[in-house]
Amino acid sequence: MVTYDDGSNASASTGSGRSGRVFSTRHKTIGRQYLWVSLASVFVGMVLSALLRIHASWPDSAIPFLGGLDTTPERFAAVRLLHGSLMVFFVLTAAPQLGFGNFLLPLQIGAEEMAFPSLNCLSLWLTVASLAGMTASFFRSEGIDLWLESAAIFSLAALFSALNFCVTTITLRTAGMTLPRMPVTVWAWFVNAILSMLIFSVLLAGCAAILSDRMLGSNFFSTAAFLAQQPANLVRQASLPVLWQRLFWYFAQAEVYVAMLPCFGIITHLVATFSRKPVWKERLVVLSICGVGMTGFCVWGYHMFATGMNPYAPLVFSVLASSLGVPAAFLLASWLGTLWNGRIQFTTSVLFAIGFISLFIAGGLSGIFLARHDLSRAAVSQDFVIGHFHLVMGVAATFAILAGLFFWFPKLFGCRMNETLGKAHFWLTFTGVYCIFMPMHWMGLLTQSTLLPEAQRLALASAGESIRTVVTVATIWTVGAQLLFVVNFSGSLLRRKKVEADNPWRASTLEWSVPSPAPEENFNGPAPVVYRGAYELTGPSSGELAPQHLSPGSLAQKAR
């Protein structure tokens, strides 16, 4: 069951040989492999989004690979589905939780390995299989069965890794790493694993039932019974693309919370590290993360069980969705409170973290309109919703991933990314995404212009055209800006300039107590002992965070 060998083997075979194996069970290798999967998916997904925008602005232009896009709405919906599945499953879910989590969780809690290394390896390759399946379903004319199977496989993989994360956090913490001393990142991964455990087993059951309906002719969700329970206006437009979309949202609703939770952890961690201050109201932050997890599950449960059944349900949903704002507001207050009066080092990583906070505020404000069930009918139009969730979920989470990547790059690969290029990349991307998604909100509101008198309506319609062009140009700009990232990333990897210190950011958590890149054996020799919380100062006004693994005695010696 467990193929972990106890270091005696590691010295026998060469270290690099073992970590270089494709089917490795080492948590660091698996974490990096998840990040590579995400990197590949994010670029394909981004190119697809650019193609979609170009098509929206200039429907007549010939788009490579996607001929006949405008003639068949199904094809158009399929491109959107591929963009959504790649981004949501393999970037937003995979990178912050499975990529960074697998690499860093054992390091941050002082463990040598995840609890079940073979299971971890299995779940990575199930994820890859699911990626292959979803991509292949795009090239098939009737790809929905394949897509569903891939989603079921992804759920299974997510369940296995959630199990692994839970057990690792509960049982493998090193001596002294009590629950209150865990870094906020670990808390976020842990809470997210519990949430995934609950959500993905239900998704798996749903997938099994739908697949059995489609392939074996069973009657779990017979179309007639399903449509009878839906609002009448939805039934009328129940064409194929709508069904595709509804299926997708069934998953995406749960995925929002799964994607965002680890990002909250990463941002809290980075903000505290670079402000050289303890996390402001750390207990409250941890409680908020638990709160987001819990309300996340309830909101989603509402979608699952109550749609179209109960007239009071919209009210319940509205209250729940708004109550998500309470823990989110606490998190926001804590980030700003930590930054306040901090001696902030403006590295690329902290810029992306601040960018995340900015996007989170902007996206959250438009979310208030959508959470009100009476307002949302006016505000719900394709573009408004797309603008909202891309800001708050897609782009914000990507910023958190990039912030984490710049921060942990030395730990992952043993060298630093170029700061100048990184900052240029940040500013181009930051301005770009605002130019894409803010006008998109306007475009959404313009569809309500039927309420206005005729003359104004025509003027607004022509304005809509120019806004659409602005959005498309901004998209091309933003996608182009990612070339800077590619140059920076591959250049840093190829040059491999050794990082000058093991702890370049003067961070306090355990992963920085070992050399960079993290060695084959996490903690060579005896396991580390933790003496204090993750974000504690060395002295009352020292402006330095105290490493968790230094005993009070050696810390005092170092200060002298």
Next chain:
Amino acid sequence: MPGTTSTPEIELIIEKKNGGGGGKLPPVGGGNGGGGDDSKKRPNRPNSPGRYYTGIAIGIISVLMFFMALASAFLVRKGGADWVPVRIPALLWVNTIVLLASSGTLELARKRLALSDVQGFKRFWLVTTILGVVFLIGQVVAWRILVKQGIYLASNPASSFFYIFTGAHGVHLLGGVCALIFVARRNFDAAKITQTVAAEVTSYYWHFMDALWLFLLALMYLGK
């Protein structure tokens, strides 16, 4: 059971630092580990048995969620107009007794192992495995009885649910049978996991499968 020699000192330091608040050490050796044979292990290596107990507990919760999702779909769906209740074949009651008996023999086997009577353990363990297989065969026979009556998976929602409940439970129980065979046949490397721990973890899963089956049967019998 504390692991390394230096643990008491560490405990002291932590006690002092934390002011008595949360100064307890993380679970070291999995307090309820079978036979006291894990005392010499290092605490945070991935071979403390605690993670197997935690793992199976969380795994059971997850499997329970899977069946709860189906059960709630069952309760919602049975209000529909196209619902035709399934008459449960009498064979299912026999199968239930077989499964309950297997839980009993499993406990007897573990008692033998605790008395370090390896032969007795193997005998009862084999009986448990056979009873599990007999239950699975019985379930398939029950399906064939229904098919003879003309009730298929696609006949109506109630029959769909009957087949998916029994089928999904059967697949999960098949996993349990594999675990039983695995525990009986594998030569355990005591540095990683002992047979006692493996048998205990497997028994939790097996009893859970037992209880789950009683729940599903009650659901299908009472909720038709």
